[in-house]
Amino acid sequence: MYLIFLRTGFLKSYKKIFSFFLLSLIAGFLWWTLLLFNTFPKKVYFNSSTQISGIVGIVVPTGGKNRIEKGVDLLSKGYGDKLLISGVFMSSEIVEKFSLEKEKNELFKCCVFFDQKSKNTLENAQEVDKWLNENKDIKSIILVTSYYHLPRSIMIFEKKITSDVKIYPVTAIQNNNFRNQFIFHLKLIISEYFKVLYTIVFLR
Incomplete structure (x- = not known):
């Protein structure tokens, strides 16, 4: 069996397959x-x-810098009517953080909801779907997350949300410091790329 792998024809075929796979990944x-x-x-x-x-x-699916702050800011400026913060966090810490700002503190009393069960993007989408079914007056959602996370989030949300809502994505940070944090962002982008490939293949 081992001798099969030493045959020239097999090695050439293997190299072609590997080259095609590598070029496909790069493309x-x-x-x-x-x-x-x-x-x-x-x-x-x-x-x-x-x-x-x-x-x-x-x-707002938690897990990235400035996501919650951006979501609260959009709510306070009137771009949305209700805010759902979804992920593993302490809601009391978030409320306390904004308690010193009177206007935002009032918003937390009436218009901010928490999901503290979700541990990943798929679970975020499933909990958002439940929230939308409980708030059927909502016809559109603004999805706030990190720039690298947005495409995969939209893929999953559009697949898992059963309500007829329009999704408008917005990045948590408008101007990222790519020059001074190039390696950090490159790692994030590469990691998310493989997560997207996994989602494309296995999301049902």
Whole structure:
């Protein structure tokens, strides 16, 4: 059996398969970076000029820098009517953080909801679906998360949310410091790329 792997023909075929696989990964990664830094910012992101009608829910999956702050800021500026913060966290710590700001403190009393069960993006989407079924007046959601996490989040949310809602993605941080944190962001982008591939193949 071992001798089969030493045959020239098999080795050539193996090299071709490996080369094709490697080139496909590289091409896919180039597509991924184009999607992150060109297509999404220009064509998909929610911005201040986006017109949304009806009741709007803001959804924040925790786990990244400035996500909660961005969600609360959008709510306080009137871009949404209700805010759901979804993930593993201490709700009391979040409430305490914004308690010194009177306007935002009042919003937490009426309009902010917490899901503290979700441990990953799939569970976030499932809990958001439950929340939407309990708040059927919501017709659109603004999804707030990190730039690298947005495409996969949308894939999962669109698959798992059963309510007829429109999803408007917005990045938690508008201007990331890529120059001074290049390696950090590169690791995030590569890691998320393989998560996207996994999601494409296995999400049902």
